[in-house]
Amino acid sequence: MARLTALAGGLAATTALLAMPATAHEHPSGITDLVTPAVVRVEAVSHVEITLLDHLSELKHVERSYDIPLGQGTGTVVNPEGAIVTLTRVVKTDDDDVAVLAANRIFAAHHKVKIPQDSKRHKLKDPQLDRHLKECYPPKKSTATCIINVTTDITIFPNVSPADTDGFKADLVRAGSGPDAPAVLMPSGRAVGSVGMPTAPLADKVPDAVGAPTSVAGFLGRPGPNVRSTVEIAHLSKGGGAGDTGRPFADPEKKTDEPVKLGGLADRGLAGAPVIGDKDGHVIGMLIGGGKSAKMIGVREITSTLTKAGIAPRRGAIDSAFEGALTRYHTKYYTEAAPGFQRVLELYPGNSVAAELLKVSLAKRGGPEDEGTKRAAAPVAGSTPLWPFIAAAAVLFVAAATGAFVLWRRRAPADRPGHPEQPEPPPSPPPVVTGQPLDEGANQTVVVRRSQPFGVVPQQKQVLTAQEPSVKYCTACGMRLGHGHRFCGYCGHPSET
Template sequence: MHPHPSGSTDRVTPGTVRVEARAHVAVTLFDDRGVIQNRDREYDIPVGEGSGFNVAPEGVIVTATGVVQSSKDPAVYAANRVFAEYFKVKIPADFSRHKLKDPELNARLQACYPPRQQNATCIFTLATKVTVFPYADPPAPEGYPADLLRTGTSPSAPAVLKISKGGEDATFPTVPLATSLGSGIESTDVVGLPTRPSAKAPPKVETAHLDPPGGRTFKPAERAKLSAFLSNDGDGAAVIDDGKSEVIGLVTGGGDAPETLTPVEDIREALVAANLTARRGPVDVLYETALGSYHNKFYANAIPVLEQVLRVRPDHAVAQDHLRIARANRAAAPASGQARPQPVKSATALSPLLLTAIGVVAVCVLIAVAVPLTLRRRRRAEGAPGETPPEPLAAVSTWPPQGTQTMEAGPPEGSFPAYRQASKPGTGPSPVAVAPGAGPAPAGAAGSAVAGHGANAAGHGGQVQFCTQCGMRLGKAHRFCGFCGHPADQ
């Protein structure tokens, strides 16, 4: 059994309507016996009643042609009525052609029936009046008048109407109309209005399954309930694809006629022929925004949006019902004396014992990292074996900016000093020490004088040497830097 999701019809029920069609017939009966007399009468004759749905916010209604166009001639009904009233004879008020025993009266009656002939005794003027009753609360007692724009060639073909008065603000709820009838669609709902709608008479819903999937007929086991639904003024009801909650067609049939789905492609063709387009309106956008929160039971989020829907369309019956339920559930609280629910502990909460263990492990890791670093710094401070231990720093100055060079001591005054690479590009400034007693920098040196890192710092003819890798002072006659191990001759 295919699923029918809860709330799958909520997108369609606000746009469901009931359609009632009547033929307004004005008839004039002529009596030429003696003095010519005529009798004028007007009748509103039921043509059809059924369901339909709105596809545009200004009120564009789609229903079945059989709902608004009867196969029976209203003029025959009017002829029977006016002839029986004027000549005081018994003729049933129906759509059948009858005969009278009186030859003269029978001849006049046959001349009254349409079509009009030269010796016609009756003249008819017909106009179809269609009234639409949307699902609203409070309901519109007189409904909305609609113009019949297009009908089909069969009772199951789509008919297109447009509300002529009352849709100027374009706030009627609409249904989402599918693009096409998918080949895999099987699970559906049929939604219609067998009576004039109200809060106590909402749309009726029947589940149904297409057989074959994507076809135009329903499973044989479901035809009995569909026939009963359609016989109760259900022709023209919307058929909803449960998977997408979209209208995929309308249904007709019942009684002796098979239950048949008219696909959405035919509906769209009829709209194009009537120069109309299916579209959603602002009320639908607000309403469907609220539906997401409402069906997920986030009532606090749904309430303000539903309230906004009702400010735009106060008679939106479904929004009223959802708002009432949302407010009741948001305000629900435990009954007096009832035990309040205890908070549930999170499954991810950590126990105090576990937190203590984590702290101990963290301390051990810090100790394991800090001890080797401390020993390494101590070994560097004491100097490597065979090296002259570094002397204490007497003064501290700023290492020359990146890219500067060290200058050989004692250049001749006015001559351009010879430079040696002091640091790699990209290394930041680092402090250097000034050797005690080194004296002032020779003339022409830029910045502070750079002295050795010990008593014998100015070896090799008084030339101060520094490691080209790390920038630290090289020990006397050292072949490798005592700090980074870089060869002294590179």
């Protein structure tokens, strides 16, 4: 029986091997879809409340409030709780600069004087107004003519569909030492999803090779139907210091001035955008600079800032489902990719990247481009033909059937299926002699038999009758004579005769 089980197991394993679908391979080069679901738009606004104390003509308190745009850029979600990394200059500035701008605005509006609407300190021709203006500028003094309170509102606009026009608020957890140092944000005010948000994987290090290809992904405006994520190709140059100095970009073929191209994009909203490695699609750095000089700070600066903020980057359930579906999609197994993207949308309904790729997968499912369909229809060119495996499976099947038949033949008949054990018939009763009395005086040995189960040796038991005195019978009629009788009691014939 054990031999039969082994043969059947081998047959099942061979069948499963033949039926097993091809497994997906690792991500092909240049994938940015692994990161773009976690890319967000970051907008920061300074809210200023200012009160001007006018003592020139009559005592007046003039109150105003201003929302001054502080920064606009791109951020990257690094854990399901919604922790975001971006540049410090996108979310933080010197509060004194904002206070100076508010003082210039309220003074120009109330006293009807021309003052540039910027964050620089200006001088007026009227000595009295000029003195009051200087007393309005920070820092606050006992003779100040202005009371100023500055707060910062940070709003995050995720990459979702339909677009989130309101966004959600975030708090600044940690700012860097300089404007181009990483800053860490955490959501506040409302939940970001039952299982969190999509995240981007962080690389272990920056590629050392000069000319290593990368991609920069971010938003030039709030995500929506008319504003999609912008992805630009760039190449790492040699050299570059650590920290805020960054590593420069350079086109190895010298067809494009990449620092100028990326600097312009940084000014328009890609400041703080993730720089994505071409090998596995992980984040290797962040875009800094602007104007005609854009650079990249490495992933070590990002992870160091996260560590100081007490936040650990990690992946979540959404990312596991999305990465599995994305692998199948980029290897053209569209039939297998579609359920994976559907699962991602169940976990995070707004994932615009998953929704778009699901639409493509459903359109190509079962078509000529579907590798799963082609593999099922015909063997891949150059691969091992299937007939040796089919022949081996047939041989295993015949061997298993032969072994089962031999084992069946070797069984005892009572053990064979369909042949239940037949019990021995009971012993026949002793024949009854009619017309002649039984000889009760004979010494007899009676053997009593019992039917036993198959394979058990039956036990024999002998029953011996007791010895009796000699018994005599009438020679005329055959009737038994009593002990000591001289004549037959039935016919009267003498017993001695």
